[in-house]
Every structure is written in C-alpha cells, then in structure tokens.
Amino acid sequence: NKEDPKFKQATLPDIQLWLYKGLLNITEWNRLAHFNNPFGFMEYKYNEVKGAVDLIPKPKSSILLPVPESSKDGCIRCAVVGSGGILNNSKMGKEIDSHDYVFRVNGAVTRGYEEDVGNRTSVYVHTAFSLYASILTLKQYGFHNIPQDEDIKYVMIPEGLRDFEWIQGLLQGKEANGSFKGERPLKYFNGNFNETRFYVLHPDFLRYIRNRFMPSKQMQGNYWAMYRPTNGAFALFLAIHTCDIVDVYGFITEDHHKYSNYYYEKLKKTSVIFFINHDYGLEIKTWKELHDSGIIRLFQRH
Ligand SMILES: *[C@@H]1O[C@H](CO)[C@@H](O)[C@H](O)[C@H]1NC(C)=O
Ligand SMILES: *[C@@H]1O[C@H](CO)[C@@H](O)[C@H](O)[C@H]1NC(C)=O
Ligand SMILES: *[C@@H]1O[C@H](CO)[C@@H](O)[C@H](O)[C@H]1NC(C)=O
Ligand SMILES: *[C@@H]1O[C@H](CO)[C@@H](O)[C@H](O)[C@H]1NC(C)=O
Numbered sequence: 599n600k601e602d603p604k605f606k607q608a609t610l611p612d613i614q615l616w617l618y619k620g621l622l623n624i625t626e627w628n629r630l631a632h633f634n635n636p637f638g639f640m641e642y643k644y645n646e647v648k649g650a651v652d653l654i655p656k657p658k659s660s661i662l663l664p665v666p667e668s669s670k671d672g673c674i675r676c677a678v679v680g681s682g683g684i685l686n687n688s689k690m691g692k693e694i695d696s697h698d699y700v701f702r703v704n705g706a707v708t709r710g711y712e713e714d715v716g717n718r719t720s721v722y723v724h725t726a727f728s729l730y731a732s733i734l735t736l737k738q739y740g741f742h743n744i745p746q747d748e749d750i751k752y753v754m755i756p757e758g759l760r761d762f763e764w765i766q767g768l769l770q771g772k773e774a775n776g777s778f779k780g781e782r783p784l785k786y787f788n789g790n791f792n793e794t795r796f797y798v799l800h801p802d803f804l805r806y807i808r809n810r811f812m813p814s815k816q817m818q819g820n821y822w823a824m825y826r827p828t829n830g831a832f833a834l835f836l837a838i839h840t841c842d843i844v845d846v847y848g849f850i851t852e853d854h855h856k857y858s859n860y861y862y863e864k865l866k867k868t869s870v871i872f873f874i875n876h877d878y879g880l881e882i883k884t885w886k887e888l889h890d891s892g893i894i895r896l897f898q899r900h
C-alpha cells in the first residue's frame with residue numbers, strides 16, 4: 599500500500615512464490631533452463647531436477663501465514679531477524695518475539711541470546727548448504743539444532759543442483775546423493791519435519807527479487823553469473839510479500855564496522871566478511887531505502 603513509485607513499479611503481486619510437484623513439465627523446463635544458475639536450470643539434467651520437484655508437496659494454502667485471530671486490524675506483523683552484530687546487547691528480544699511471526703535465516707542461534715534476539719522462530723529460511731554449514735560451524739556458539747518451534751515453516755532457497763539432491767533425500771527419508779552424499783537431510787530436523795510445513799521458493803521469485811529489487815553492478819562485470827542476494831535478503835523480501843508490517847533486525851547498516859560480524863560473537867569483535875558473490879553495499883542501501891520509504895522498519899540502533 600506504500601506509494602513509493604520505485605518499489606511499487608518493481609512489484610509483481612502475482613509472482614509465483616513456490617515450486618512444487620506438477621509445476622515442472624518439458625515446456626516449463628525449457629523456459630527455466632534458459633536462465634543461468636543459481637536461479638535457473640541451465641545445464642542441469644531434467645530428470646534430476648524433476649525427480650526432486652515431483653516430491654515437493656503443493657502448499658495447502660496459497661497463504662504462507664494466516665492473519666492471527668488476535669489481529670484487530672487484519673494485519674500480519676512480522677519480524678525478520680538476521681545475525682548482524684548490531685543485535686549484540688540490543689535487548690530487542692522481547693520486541694522481536696512480540697510479532698505475530700518471526701523469520702530467521704541460516705545460523706539462527708537463539709539459546710543464550712534470547713534477551714537480544716528473542717527465542718521464537720515461525721519461518722526458517724535456508725539453503726541446503728547454509729543449514730548444513732551452520733550446524734557444522736556454529737556448534738561453538740551453541741547452535742546444535744535448526745529452530746524447532748511447533749508450527750515452524752521451513753522455507754528453502756534452491757541455489758543449485760545440490761539443493762535438489764538434498765530435497766530428494768529429505769523427502770524420501772534417505773541419504774542424499776551428489777554433493778551431500780552420505781548425509782541424511784531428515785536428521786537435521788530432529789524429528790520435527792513435516793511435509794505440510796516445508797516450502798521451496800520458485801526460481802522465478804528468486805530471479806524477480808534479484809533483478810527487480812537488487813540488481814547489482816556486479817551483474818555487468820565478468821563475474822555477473824556469481825552474484826546473488828544473501829539468504830537474508832530473500833527472507834526479507836519473502837516477508838514483504840507475505841506479511842503486512844515488516845520489522846527488520848540484525849541486517850547490515852552503514853555503520854556495521856561498529857559491531858562484530860555476528861551477534862553471537864559476543865567476546866571477540868570480528869569485522870564483516872564480504873563474500874564476492876554478494877553486494878553488501880547494495881544491501882545496506884536497499885534496507886535503508888525500504889526503511890525511509892516506510893515499507894519496512896529497520897533496526898538501526900539510534
Ligand atoms: C506445463 O507447466 C506450466 C507451468 O506449471 C503450465 O502452465 C502448463 O500448462 C503446463 N503445460 C502442459 C503441456 O502441461
Ligand atoms: C520463549 O521464552 C518464553 C519465556 O521464557 C517461553 O515461555 C517460551 O516457551 C519460549 N519459546 C520457545 C520457542 O522456546
Ligand atoms: C541415490 O542413488 C541410488 C543409486 O542410484 C538410488 O538407489 C537412491 O534412491 C538415490 N537416493 C536418492 C535420495 O535419490
Ligand atoms: C503433519 O502435519 C499434518 C497437518 O497438521 C498432520 O495431519 C500430520 O499427522 C503430520 N504428520 C506427521 C508425520 O507428523
């Protein structure tokens with residue numbers, strides 16, 4: 599409902615959010631194989647992707663998050679929580695948890711940090727790699743499980759063939775083949791996996807976000823094919839497309855150098871690591887613009 603012309607023009611209200619069984623046939627494959635990776639199927643094999651997609655259940659409802667009964671104005675209020683060091687000692691936990699729904703991404707450590715980041719997770723956004731790597735590397739910060747809230751929705755960003763290999767293992771309850779060979783994806787859900795709460799973002803949605811909201815200058819350079827928005831960026835735009843009011847915490851700001859890389863690095867200050875497949879300058883600018891135009895409220899700590 600915001601009248602910001604730039605964002606209004608970029609928005610496609612009927613963009614396809616989810617990928618699921620029945621959506622992939624040869625015609626659709628030919629269209630999607632036209633786009634390069636990570637958000638197109640160029641050079642993948644039809645049967646490999648099709649086998650995984652045909653296991654993904656069709657969402658029961660086109661609506662990810664229902665309007666809560668307690669909502670007096672019919673609005674859905676969401677918090678999106680990134681892992682930025684800006685949250686260290688912020689005491690935002692209560693405020694975050696007071697939203698109808700809380701989105702988290704990747705290494706969503708909460709235990710021991712509740713005062714700053716809250717403890718609820720309603721939507722957990724991840725790739726196969728980010729889930730796997732977070733468990734592997736964040737044990738030292740107490741991250742032994744992905745979030746396990748009772749009604750949590752697990753939303754996956756497919757960024758490559760390895761995600762489809764993971765999905766196939768996950769939905770068949772078997773060991774994955776390919777990049778995660780020998781891993782049982784289901785194990786990472788600690789008995790809390792239910793197909794009815796599992797969603798996979800459509801490559802059309804992912805390209806739409808990249809091309810219309812986050813077109814980086816990097817896309818004009820030699821490494822154009824590598825560039826992609828962060829998982830946090832996709833989570834934020836998913837929230838904008840599924841909630842009415844979006845408050846954003848722990849996302850990168852202009853003054854990020856004042857804080858450590860991640861909020862869970864409480865003791866030793868580390869600086870933000872810039873990966874070349876992302877455009878952090880653009881993310882800083884975009885979060886600020888969304889905030890200034892009233893589309894989100896960005897926690898900036900001043
Ligand atoms: C193929 O899939 C697309 C997208 O799901 C659909 O619009 C189209 O009707 C399907 N075509 C055939 C021949 O089934
Ligand atoms: C979060 O903390 C509150 C208050 O301590 C507790 O009642 C609730 O069960 C916790 N929720 C989760 C998901 O751990
Ligand atoms: C992995 O490959 C083997 C051998 O081709 C096959 O039997 C098994 O079903 C595959 N696993 C998955 C999860 O697709
Ligand atoms: C998954 O959730 C559905 C809907 O809530 C429920 O009917 C079903 O029993 C659940 N399945 C498992 C395996 O828990």
Ligand SMILES: *[C@@H]1O[C@H](CO)[C@@H](O)[C@H](O)[C@H]1NC(C)=O
Nearest residue numbers: 686687858863864865866867
């Ligand atoms: C986190 O905040 C505390 C309290 O302000 C501060 O003492 C500590 O240095 C901060 N940690 C990092 C890594 O910046």
